[in-house]
Amino acid sequence: MRKFFRLIGILMMGITAAVTLLGGVGTTCVALNPTNYESMKAIASLQWLYILYVLIGVALGVLGIRATIWLAKGKAGGEKSALLVLIGGVVVGGIHMATSRALRGSSMPVDGVVYITVLTLVVFLLFELPKVKGMALFEKDSPDTGDKAGGITAIVIGLLVLGVQYWAGPTHLMDGVNYADAFHQALAAVGSCAVLLGSWQIARSHLPGRTAPSFRLQR
Numbered sequence: 020m021r022k023f024f025r026l027i028g029i030l031m032m033g034i035t036a037a038v039t040l041l042g043g044v045g046t047t048c049v050a051l052n053p054t055n056y057e058s059m060k061a062i063a064s065l066q067w068l069y070i071l072y073v074l075i076g077v078a079l080g081v082l083g084i085r086a087t088i089w090l091a092k093g094k095a096g097g098e099k100s101a102l103l104v105l106i107g108g109v110v111v112g113g114i115h116m117a118t119s120r121a122l123r124g125s126s127m128p129v130d131g132v133v134y135i136t137v138l139t140l141v142v143f144l145l146f147e148l149p150k151v152k153g154m155a156l157f158e159k160d161s162p163d164t165g166d167k168a169g170g171i172t173a174i175v176i177g178l179l180v181l182g183v184q185y186w187a188g189p190t191h192l193m194d195g196v197n198y199a200d201a202f203h204q205a206l207a208a209v210g211s212c213a214v215l216l217g218s219w220q221i222a223r224s225h226l227p228g229r230t231a232p233s234f235r236l237q238r
Contacts, residue, residue, distance in 0.1 A: 040080025173217030
């Protein structure tokens with residue numbers, strides 16, 4: 020059960036970090052040139068705020084990836100870092116949604132990022148319950164456990180990045196153009212690297228000498 024909870028936490032944090040970073044980068048075009056898009060002209064009066072949303076979104080995405088790596092490695096402070104990133108994402112995302120709905124009557128596509136962040140935050144808050152917290156989910160134990168969880172997470176993130184033009188396309192169509200595919204080559208490279216890295220992490224977990232003594236919960 021401990022390994023399952025650990026994998027779920029690392030996987031959900033990784034997915035949240037990825038969509039947050041993609042959302043931040045993806046908002047760049049609109050934030051820098053809102054008047055170029057008919058549906059976004061209403062935000063022009065607060066362009067500076069949307070540029071700030073981009074910067075914060077990218078920063079939270081990067082910090083989220085760092086927290087995911089810390090969780091996989093069992094590094095001290097990983098769980099606290101993840102919680103802070105998730106809380107920050109919910110707060111900033113909520114304000115972003117409210118601003119967009121007030122200005123242009125819609126807050127898509129930021130809604131999806133916020134909902135995923137809220138779900139992940141709920142999971143991590145459940146991890147704080149005494150019985151679950153007693154499992155010490157993210158304390159370092161055997162190296163192969165971290166490799167497998169990190170590898171699976173990296174592969175899922177890579178597939179999300181590679182397929183972003185498909186799953187994010189419906190909310191990024193403006194004037195018949197799918198802006199989720201605006202950085203196709205760069206996203207293809209990043210996604211492919213993530214899948215290869217994840218595959219290597221999983222393969223490495225099966226190498227001789229990678230298994231350490233089993234984890235023992237100290238009372």
